[in-house]
Amino acid sequence: MFDVPTTWSAFLRGDIGNWIGAFLTLAIFSILWKENPIYRWCEHIFVGSTSAYSVVTTFSSTIKTGVQTNMIQNGDWWEIIPICLGLLIYFQPFPGYRWISRFPTAYWVGYNAGMGLTIRTFMPLLTYARTSMLPLIVTTNGAFDLMASFNNTVFVGSLFLTLLYFFFSFDFIARQQWILSGGRWIVMLAFGASFGTTVMSRISLFLGRAEFLLGDWLGILPK
Amino acid sequence: MSVDRWRKFIHMDKRIIYLIMCIGVVAPMFMTFGLPITVERPMQDFFNVIENLPPDSIVVVAHEASPSQISEFKPMLICLMTHIYQKGHRIVIQSFWAQGNALALEWSKSAFEANGMIYGTDYVCVGYRTGLTAIMDGARTNYINAYSDRDHYGNTLSTMPVMRGFEKASDIGLVVIFTGGSPGVGEYISNWQSRGDVMNMIACAAAVQIPPEMVRYQAGMLQGICGGMSGAAQYEKIMGMPGSATSGMDSQGIGHLTIILLVILGNIGYFIIRNAEAKERASRDAAVS
Numbered sequence: 001m002f003d004v005p006t007t008w009s010a011f012l013r014g015d016i017g018n019w020i021g022a023f024l025t026l027a028i029f030s031i032l033w034k035e036n037p038i039y040r041w042c043e044h045i046f047v048g049s050t051s052a053y054s055v056v057t058t059f060s061s062t063i064k065t066g067v068q069t070n071m072i073q074n075g076d077w078w079e080i081i082p083i084c085l086g087l088l089i090y091f092q093p094f095p096g097y098r099w100i101s102r103f104p105t106a107y108w109v110g111y112n113a114g115m116g117l118t119i120r121t122f123m124p125l126l127t128y129a130r131t132s133m134l135p136l137i138v139t140t141n142g143a144f145d146l147m148a149s150f151n152n153t154v155f156v157g158s159l160f161l162t163l164l165y166f167f168f169s170f171d172f173i174a175r176q177q178w179i180l181s182g183g184r185w186i187v188m189l190a191f192g193a194s195f196g197t198t199v200m201s202r203i204s205l206f207l208g209r210a211e212f213l214l215g216d217w218l219g220i221l222p223k
Numbered sequence: 224m225s226v227d228r229w230r231k232f233i234h235m236d237k238r239i240i241y242l243i244m245c246i247g248v249v250a251p252m253f254m255t256f257g258l259p260i261t262v263e264r265p266m267q268d269f270f271n272v273i274e275n276l277p278p279d280s281i282v283v284v285a286h287e288a289s290p291s292q293i294s295e296f297k298p299m300l301i302c303l304m305t306h307i308y309q310k311g312h313r314i315v316i317q318s319f320w321a322q323g324n325a326l327a328l329e330w331s332k333s334a335f336e337a338n339g340m341i342y343g344t345d346y347v348c349v350g351y352r353t354g355l356t357a358i359m360d361g362a363r364t365n366y367i368n369a370y371s372d373r374d375h376y377g378n379t380l381s382t383m384p385v386m387r388g389f390e391k392a393s394d395i396g397l398v399v400i401f402t403g404g405s406p407g408v409g410e411y412i413s414n415w416q417s418r419g420d421v422m423n424m425i426a427c428a429a430a431v432q433i434p435p436e437m438v439r440y441q442a443g444m445l446q447g448i449c450g451g452m453s454g455a456a457q458y459e460k461i462m463g464m465p466g467s468a469t470s471g472m473d474s475q476g477i478g479h480l481t482i483i484l485l486v487i488l489g490n491i492g493y494f495i496i497r498n499a500e501a502k503e504r505a506s507r508d509a510a511v512s
Contacts, residue, residue: 032238032241033238053321053322054321057321057322057351058321058351058353061350061351061352061375062351062352062353062354065371065373065377066371069371069372069373070371111356115356115413119413119414119417119418120409120413123413123417124409124412124413124417124444127417127442127443127444128438128442131441131442131443132442190434193434194434197430197431197433197434197450197451198430198431199478199479199482200430200431200451200452200453200475200479201295201429201430201431201451203248203474203475203478203479204292204294204295204429204430204451204452204471204475205291205292205294206244206245206248207248207294207452207471207474207475208291208293208294208295210248210249210252210474211252211294211467211471214249214252221252221253222252222253
């Protein structure tokens with residue numbers, strides 16, 4: 001049996017937690033009416049508690065665990081080197097020694113640039129390029145598949161128009177303006193789809209809060 | 224409606240719009256319409272990937288989420304945990320978002336209790352770590368060492384039955400990524416999939432993340448997507464476990480209809496006012512000349 005401690009958060013699952021949650025939720029919603037000090041106060045609580053949670057969690061789960069297990073128990077004392085390198089960043093506030101803080105920054109920038117150029121950008125880009133090369137005439141079980149062919153044609157056409165829309169190396173003459181216009185339409189359609197899912201997401205967020213207020217707090221939602 | 228009324232409508236106080244939206248979303252919570260839910264292909268693929276996994280696979284649930292995503296991710300997690308457990312796989316929860324692990328455990332609690340799932344045997348939470356690239360890179364050769372052999376609560380990972388035979392990332396059968404932003408799917412693809420360690424990846428995406436994840440799905444990087452509350456409702460339908468997402472879809476539907484209606488009315492008003500102003504201008508110019 002493994003240890004799963006009951007934290008004080010269990011205490012907050014009852015009525016007291018609901019009342020605090022309801023007050024904070026309504027206070028944050030009050031910005032919809034107008035700017036007010038209670039909203040500002042709750043916003044500060046939110047920012048402060050989130051930052052504190054991150055600091056404590058990072059310390060207890062990464063730094064403490066790493067030092068206890070890796071260094072003391074496993075004897076991996078070499079890990080003191082990256083720790084010292086990381087601590088150099090705290091020379092930042094001292095103008096005379098600020099140059100020392102550039103060492104960890106330089107290491108981090110170099111490391112991320114290398115990773116970014118290879119696995120983060122180049123490899124996904126190759127996959128996108130490969131999967132974009134679709135056949136315009138599709139056959140399924142030997143027969144012409146009209147729907148799949150239409151879909152692929154729309155996809156490839158949209159891809160070309162969008163790429164050309166962002167091609168700035170030469171001016172399009174009047175007869176070629178339809179390319180720019182087509183590209184703009186495709187981009188606008190994509191923005192529209194993105195806006196639609198954003199609305200959906202925001203409604204979901206509100207729904208979560210409404211369920212909490214009407215269900216968990218007031219208990220008036222039908223079961 | 225006269226042009227002046229349209230002008231008033233166009234310049235309506237935004238608080239009235241908030242009120243209309245609020246009524247549109249809350250009212251269906253009291254009167255259920257039961258709008259139809261259709262299982263779409265990305266969701267069906269998502270389901271099939273779990274169905275077709277070899278028995279006793281390791282499924283990593285990467286819960287990259289924050290508390291605001293409760294209405295979308297909680298129903299997904301309940302269905303997902305039940306589904307994975309019923310198929311006889313083992314669950315390893317991880318997150319690179321500070322609150323992700325605790326939220327995954329809290330939101331999945333009802334599924335763990337309903338199925339009698341045992342911590343350490345059926346599922347484990349390895350906890351939060353900073354330094355995503357270093358951890359994921361380390362996990363490619365030794366997953367337990369990358370997590371300093373400690374779980375979310377400080378227990379020893381290597382002695383847990385759930386971790387048997389799980390040494391490195393390539394032992395993972397499937398990664399299910401809950402994505403509410405960054406880090407998210409992109410980091411798992413670049414660190415594990417692009418390097419050939421884990422090829423099976425599916426995503427539970429917050430609605431706002433659906434467009435970028437859909438591109439990855441079409442490119443074959445993701446094998447399935449459960450997107451937004453609509454995806455959660457579809458998952459509940461396939462699993463036969465109607466819950467908060469199914470009931471929430473009525474509110475979603477009416478909320479969307481309200482916005483569509485307001486957009487249409489706003490556009491009608493805009494064109495009517497523009498035409499009226501053009502006519503006024505023309506008659507003024509005619510009077511001057």
